[in-house]
Amino acid sequence: MTSWWRARSIRQMVLMAGAVLLLVSGLFGGLRDAPAEAAVPLVVGKPHEAAPFTLTVERARWTSDLGEIAKTDRGRYLIVIVKVRTDADRSVDLSTLQEALALRGAKGIYAAMGGDKIVPSLEVTPSVYVLADGTPMSALPPGLTYELVYIWEQRGSEPVPERLKLASRSHTWRQSSLDEQMNWFDPTVDAVGTVPLIEAKP
Template sequence: MTGDEGGRVRRWLRQLSRTMTLRQVLAAGATVVVLASGLFGGLATARTAGPTEIVAGEPFHAEPFDLTVERLRWSDDLGLDEDVRGRYLVAVATVENTSDHPVYTSTVRDSVRLKGLDGFYTGLLGEETGRSDDAAPQVLVLADASPLSAVAPGLEYEVAFVWEQAASEPLPTEATVAVSAWTWRRSSLDDQLMWFDPTVTHAGTLAVSQGRAS
C-alpha cells in the first residue's frame, strides 16, 4: 500500500467513525424524545386498557352474557345438605345468555373468579386449598339452590356463585370479582364449535357482608 493509499484509508476510517458516532447520537436523541413524550402522555394510546369496573347492581356485558353482580355475602350455613368445610363466600348475580348458543355449567363456572384471596377449596371434595384465583365456584339457582346445568339462549337466571374458604383464613371484608368474556369458534383440534378463549374483561372490588345469599 502506497502512502497516498494509506492516507485515503485512514481518512475513510476517520469519516466512518464520525458517521457512526453521529448515528449513535441521533439514535440516543430519538430515544430521549420517545421517553419524554411518554412522560407527558404522548404514548398514552399505546397502553393496554384494563378490565372495566364492576359496580354492584349495575349491568354489563361479557360475551355471551349480560350480567349484574348484585352483592357479596358470607355465611357458614347456606342451608345446603352438605358438610361445611369452612365458610361460604357467595356472589349473587343475574345472568342472561344473549347468544344463540347454550352455555353449559363448566363455562359458566369458569366465567367468574374471586381474586387475591387465600385458603379456598379448589375442588368440590377433599381438603386441598389454594388461591381464590384457581377456585371455580359452584353455580346454584337462587330460587331452590339446585345446581345450574346450562344457561339457555334468551333466558335470565338469578344465581349464586358459591366458593368455600377455610375457617383458618381471616374473613375478608371485601373481595375482587373478575368476569371473563368468551369467543364462539371452532376447535383447532376436532373442528367442534364451542366457547373458547376466556379473557377477563370486567373486575371490581365489592364489600362482603354477613348473611344468607338471598
C-alpha cells in the same frame, strides 16, 4: 436422553420451553387470566356484557350453612349473587358459566366445595346454583335470565374478607383446535371490581 439435555445451551432450553408454552396456550386458550389494562370496572348493580352473558353482580354474603346444599365446620362459604342473562342464540354449558366470574386475591380457597386442595382463588371453579330453589345450575338456555349463586369455600384459619375482589371473563365463539367443534373458548378477564361481604342472616 440425559446427556442430550445437558448438551443444550440455556438459550436453547428457554426457547424450547417457550415454544411448548405457546403451543399449549394456542390449543387451550391459556395465559389469559391476568387482568388486561383495558379491563373496565365491574360495578355492583350495573349490567356488564361478558360474552356470551350479561352479568349483574348484586351482593355478596358469607356463611357456614347453605341449608340443603352444604354445611361446613372447617371454614365458610363465600357467596356472590349474580343476575345472568344468556346473550347467545343457543344454550351455553355450565363450564362457560363457571368461568364467567372469578374470585381474585382471596386466601385459603379450596379448589372445590368439600375438597382438600387449596389453590389460588383465580384458578378455582365455583359451584353455581339457582337462587330461587337451590338447584344446581346446568346449561343456560338462550335469552333467559337467572339469578344465580356463585359459591367458593374458604378455610377457617383465614380472616373473613371485608370485600371480595371479582373478575368477569368474556369468551370467544370459535372452532376447537382439537376436534374442530364450535364452542365458547379463551376465557379472558375483561372487568374487575369489588363487592362488600356481609354475613348471611337466617
